[in-house]
Amino acid sequence: MRLRIAEITVLSPGIRKFTLEPLAGLLPAAGAGAHLVFDIPGATRVHKNAYSLIGGPQARTQYEIIVRRVEPSRGGSAWLHEHARIGDILEAKTPQNLFPLAHLAKKHLLLSAGIGITPFLAFARVMRTPFEWHHCSRAEDSAAFAALLPPGPQVTLHTSRNTLNLAAVLGTQPLGTHLYVCGPELFNETVQTMARALGWPESKIHTESFASAAGGAPFIVHLARSGQRLEVAADQTLLEAIEAAGIAAPYLCRGGACGACELPLLQGTPEHRDHVLSPEQRAANKSLMVCVSRARTPDLVLDF
Amino acid sequence: MDLNLKPAETFRGNFSAQNSEAAIRRFPFPFPDDLYMYSVNMEPHERGGPTAAYDAIFDLDEHYLGECADRAQVLADDPKRCQVMPHLIDAEWDTLELLMESLATDYPAQFTLTRNGDAWHWINRPLALDQRFTFGDAASLPCPPFEYITRQVQGDFTLQDQRDNDLFIEGGMVTSQADWSLNFDAGMSFRQWHGPVPLAHEAGVFDRALAYLLRLQLGKPVRRLNWTLTVNPRLDTSPENYPKWGPDRTTVTPENVGHKLCLRVELQTLTRLPRSNGILFGIRCYLIRLEELVRVEKWARRLHRVLRDLHPDLAAYKGMPRYRPIIVDYLAAFDDGAPTSPGTGPD
Numbered sequence: 001m002r003l004r005i006a007e008i009t010v011l012s013p014g015i016r017k018f019t020l021e022p023l024a025g026l027l028p029a030a031g032a033g034a035h036l037v038f039d040i041p042g043a044t045r046v047h048k049n050a051y052s053l054i055g056g057p058q059a060r061t062q063y064e065i066i067v068r069r070v071e072p073s074r075g076g077s078a079w080l081h082e083h084a085r086i087g088d089i090l091e092a093k094t095p096q097n098l099f100p101l102a103h104l105a106k107k108h109l110l111l112s113a114g115i116g117i118t119p120f121l122a123f124a125r126v127m128r129t130p131f132e133w134h135h136c137s138r139a140e141d142s143a144a145f146a147a148l149l150p151p152g153p154q155v156t157l158h159t160s161r162n163t164l165n166l167a168a169v170l171g172t173q174p175l176g177t178h179l180y181v182c183g184p185e186l187f188n189e190t191v192q193t194m195a196r197a198l199g200w201p202e203s204k205i206h207t208e209s210f211a212s213a214a215g216g217a218p219f220i221v222h223l224a225r226s227g228q229r230l231e232v233a234a235d236q237t238l239l240e241a242i243e244a245a246g247i248a249a250p251y252l253c254r255g256g257a258c259g260a261c262e263l264p265l266l267q268g269t270p271e272h273r274d275h276v277l278s279p280e281q282r283a284a285n286k287s288l289m290v291c292v293s294r295a296r297t298p299d300l301v302l303d304f
Numbered sequence: 305m306d307l308n309l310k311p312a313e314t315f316r317g318n319f320s321a322q323n324s325e326a327a328i329r330r331f332p333f334p335f336p337d338d339l340y341m342y343s344v345n346m347e348p349h350e351r352g353g354p355t356a357a358y359d360a361i362f363d364l365d366e367h368y369l370g371e372c373a374d375r376a377q378v379l380a381d382d383p384k385r386c387q388v389m390p391h392l393i394d395a396e397w398d399t400l401e402l403l404m405e406s407l408a409t410d411y412p413a414q415f416t417l418t419r420n421g422d423a424w425h426w427i428n429r430p431l432a433l434d435q436r437f438t439f440g441d442a443a444s445l446p447c448p449p450f451e452y453i454t455r456q457v458q459g460d461f462t463l464q465d466q467r468d469n470d471l472f473i474e475g476g477m478v479t480s481q482a483d484w485s486l487n488f489d490a491g492m493s494f495r496q497w498h499g500p501v502p503l504a505h506e507a508g509v510f511d512r513a514l515a516y517l518l519r520l521q522l523g524k525p526v527r528r529l530n531w532t533l534t535v536n537p538r539l540d541t542s543p544e545n546y547p548k549w550g551p552d553r554t555t556v557t558p559e560n561v562g563h564k565l566c567l568r569v570e571l572q573t574l575t576r577l578p579r580s581n582g583i584l585f586g587i588r589c590y591l592i593r594l595e596e597l598v599r600v601e602k603w604a605r606r607l608h609r610v611l612r613d614l615h616p617d618l619a620a621y622k623g624m625p626r627y628r629p630i631i632v633d634y635l636a637a638f639d640d641g642a643p644t645s646p647g648t649g650p651d
Contacts, residue, residue, distance in 0.1 A: 026419075028523060029401065029578035031394070094523035100581035103391040103465055126579075203468045253526065257516030258344040275515035 001028075003038075005088045006062065012144035014069045015115070016081060017054075019062055020090070026060040032122040033099035033208075036063060039091040040076040041083075048215075048235055049076035052118035052208075053095060055125075063095075066148075068115040099180070099208040105129055106176030109169070111191050113183030114138070117145055119208065120182065124150045132173075134164055136183070170195050180206045216271070219295035223247070223304050224266055238290040238300075249290060249304070256292035263290050268300035305360060305410050309430055312370040315539040315591075316377075322537075323596050327366055330356040331592050333600075333648045334529040334569050338609040340618075342504040344512050349527035349573050354649035357571060360410035361525070362403060363588055364458055368430060371458045371480070371539065378479035378540050379455075384487045385542075386451045388463060388475030395463045395475065396450035397440060398577035399584055403453045428456055450475065459571075459588030462486065464494075466581060471517060473497050480539035480589045482532045482568060483623070488543065502617040517574060520583060525575040532622045533631070534568040537591040556627040561634045562595035565627070567607065594631070598638045600650045605642065608635035 007019035021027075030036075030053050040047040051065040069081045099119050101108065110120045110133040117135055124133065133155045137145045142159040149155050158164040170179070170191075179200060181191045188207055195205050215235045222229050223242070232241040239261055242249045252260035256274030264287050272282050274289035281287070288300075313321040323331070332355060349361070357363050378385055388396055404426055408417040418425040422439045433456070437444035445452045454461050454477035463475035471494045478486040489497045494514045495505075504510060520526065534541055535552035556564055573586040598604040611624075612632045619628055645651055 029398070030522070031579040031581055033581075034522075034578070094521070095578075096521055097578075097581050100466070102467055103394075103580070104467065253344065253346045253516055254348065255516045255519060257512045258346060259512075275512045 001092050001094060003063065003090050003092050005084055005086055005090065008084065008086060011066070011147070012141050014081075015066060015141060015144050016069075017064060017066050018080065018084070019064050020092075021062050023089070027063060028094050029060055030055075030063070030095035031097050032101055032126045033119050034095040034097040034122070035099075035119075035208075036065065036095050037093045038076075040079050042076070042079065047076035047079070052099075052122065054118050054121040066115065066118050066121075099182070099206065101126070102178045102204075102206070104176075105178040105204075107131060107174055107178070109173055109177050109179045110134070111166075111169070111179065111181050111183075112136070113187040114141070116182035116184070116187070117148060118182075120180070121148060123180070124155075130154070132169075134158060134169060136164055136187070166191065166194055167198070170198050170200070178204045178206060182208060216294045219297075220299045221295070222267075222299060222301045224301055225304055232294070237292065238288075238294065242290065242304075251291055254291045256289050259289065261289050261291045262287050264303040266301040266303050268295055268297040270294065270300065271296045307364055307368075307411050307414060308366055309368050310366045310370070312373045313367065315370060315374045315537055319536045319538070321367065321370060321591070323592055324366060325599075328592065328596050328599055329650060330365070331590055331597070331600075331603075332357040332529060332569050332571050333597075333603050333606075333650075334531045335606050335610050336646075336648055338606050338644060339613055340610045341615065342501075342507060342509050342618075344509055344516065346513070346516065346526045346528045346574075349525040349575075354647055357590070361406040362410070362457055362459070362573075362586065363571065364407070364411060364414075368458055372431060372456065374539050375455060375477075375479045382544060385479050386454070386477045387486065387490060388448065388450050389465075389490070392463050392465060392475045392580060392582060393442070395465070395577050395580035395582040395584070396442075396448060398579050398582070399461065399463070400449040400453040401439070402575065402577070402584065403457055407457070431456060451477065459586055461587070462585045464583040464585060466518065466583065469518060470494055471514065471583060478542075478587075481542055481587070482530075482534070482570070482589075483541050483543060483546075485543045500621075502621050503615065517583060520574060520576045522576045522578055525573055527571060527573045530570040530572060532568050533624060534566045534591060535564055535627075537566050537593065539589060539591070553623065553626050556630055558630055558633065561627070561630050562598070563593055565594050565631060566591040567594065567597055594634060598635070601638070602644050602651045604635060604638035605640070606644045608632065608639040609644075611635065 002023050003020040004023060005018055006021045009017040011017055035050045035052045037048055037050045040049055053063050054066060055064045067077050067080045070077045101123060108129060108131040112120050113136040131154055136158045139159050146157055149157060179195055181188050192205055218234045219232050221232055221238060230241045230245050232238050239249055239251055250260050252258040259276040270288040271294045273292040276289055315321050351359055404417045407415040414429050416427040424437055424439050426435045442448055460478045460480055462473050464471040465474050473489055473492055476486045495510055498510050535556060538549055541549050569590045571588040575584045577584055619625060
């Protein structure tokens with residue numbers, strides 16, 4: 001999917017909003033909590049960065065994202081801040097949602113910090129259930145965030161560490177409340193640890209997790225029968241690498257569930273990510289599902 | 305895409321429904337091998353496949369008018385065949401959008417969708433419907449959005465909410481089902497509503513399928529096939545109406561088996577919905593009389609072998625024990641023992 005940068009808004013020295021539009025037609029609908037993965041040009045490689053969409057779910061004509069310049073930047077956010085221009089075209093994947101709202105919640109409690117504000121901006125637009133939102137910000141960004149936050153007594157902006165009494169907020173919620181946490185890792189950890197300590201059930205604590213997304217460290221695979229040596233890139237699956245070499249490998253679901261793509265292993269240790277092999281089968285180290293699994297060793301040798 | 309609609313035939317009463325030569329050739333025959341056992345047989349649902357039944361995202365065929373009329377009759381008799389729990393209202397609109405967009409793209413001669421922001425205009429020429437409405441405003445449609453659009457599409461649909469690492473069936477339009485009840489299953493978890501299926505639980509099929517579906521991505525729908533046998537081309541074989549169709553099983557004879565007995569195939573699609581993050585499960589039912597199916601020699605040979613060698617628990621689950629020998633004898637006459645070619649399409 002190709003997107004054109006239609007507008008760039010400077011919200012603060014380190015925070016910009018980008019408005020993106022399709023080259024033709026309508027964009028795929030995306031629900032609150034969805035994110036977009038872009039290919040961002042870099043000096044040595046293409047960066048794949050994920051950004052939450054902040055627009056309402058009706059937005060089929062524009063996507064909006066907010067980007068903080070990360071210091072030190074790995075390249076993606078720096079490019080967006082320094083080089084991106086209106087009219088530039090970016091390649092993106094279809095939005096996915098790993099952070100959806102719980103439809104049966106009696107109340108939503110949103111706790112965010114810094115750029116973690118972004119998915120909750122989308123949440124706030126579609127709320128039909130009572131909610132309470134606490135956002136924490138560094139002082140220098142507070143004006144930018146204040147302008148983004150929706151008005152109303154249910155939203156509080158905290159600009160100093162002392163004004164958010166986490167124990168009080170987490171300890172006084174009505175039954176049926178769902179908690180959503182989005183911010184830097186330490187913030188997420190702190191909130192979740194306290195919520196668990198106060199007895200919140202796991203099923204009512206939500207954080208955005210990209211863990212199930214494909215990709216990992218690059219590795220080498222040797223195909224013993226054809227004598228080929230293939231490089232599996234960080235953002236490529238083993239199956240895709242085999243296919244890219246023009247070799248037809250068996251597959252069906254491409255999601256680690258059906259078992260069709262199991263290939264015999266001769267050497268190396270896989271990082272199994274499928275739902276098929278039992279712990280015993282994994283321990284036997286005889287095969288792997290090439291649609292999702294990767295390598296723990298620098299090389300794998302397949303009997304294929 | 306070509307779509308030649310027959311005048312409405314009946315799937316009850318005198319059972320006038322039959323398949324044209326073209327409809328036989330496009331049938332989604334479900335058996336890739338001569339021996340059948342459960343598997344997680346899911347694959348990406350993209351346009352194109354072994355027959356023309358895979359050419360559209362939501363397949364329509366010559367039976368469209370008859371099937372829509374049959375659904376309307378089922379709903380008139382039993383409104384609970386369509387129900388959606390209130391927390392799935394976003395999924396209702398997701399479904400309406402997906403079905404309208406897909407039909408208008410795949411069948412532009414029959415369906416047109418025009419949008420101006422939230423002001424939508426839907427034209428369904430075969431059913432002579434011309435509806436202007438506001439997307440997101442249920443009051444602007446003659447009935448709730450999920451019911452409105454699924455009355456206009458062949459096949460059953462259910463809506464699954466995703467939470468607590470599980471799926472819950474909490475909505476649906478179910479009028480052409482193979483002996484299961486939405487009203488009974490509503491609210492159940494994935495393993496609960498699959499409870500009656502034999503053998504597959506032990507094989508871990510449902511654990512794997514659930515893990516896979518929980519990660520189903522937007523824009524990447526998947527499909528699988530399921531099958532059973534039905535006496536007469538009857539769409540509504542529901543538990544609610546068992547007294548109407550159950551006794552049909554006692555009427556199969558060697559003389560009428562070719563005409564009366566139908567292979568029933570479900571082309572099932574699973575689509576992640578964008579706003580609700582739910583999953584839409586489409587269950588598109590195809591019925592083919594054995595006398596129609598045997599016109600494709602490969603299918604006759606393979607179906608004979610599959611039914612002859614089927615695990616007894618599966619045969620019982622699919623309601624076959626009473627007439628299985630009659631079917632197998634009938635099909636044996638079309639099986640010369642020659643090998644069958646790979647894949648499910650006709651030779």
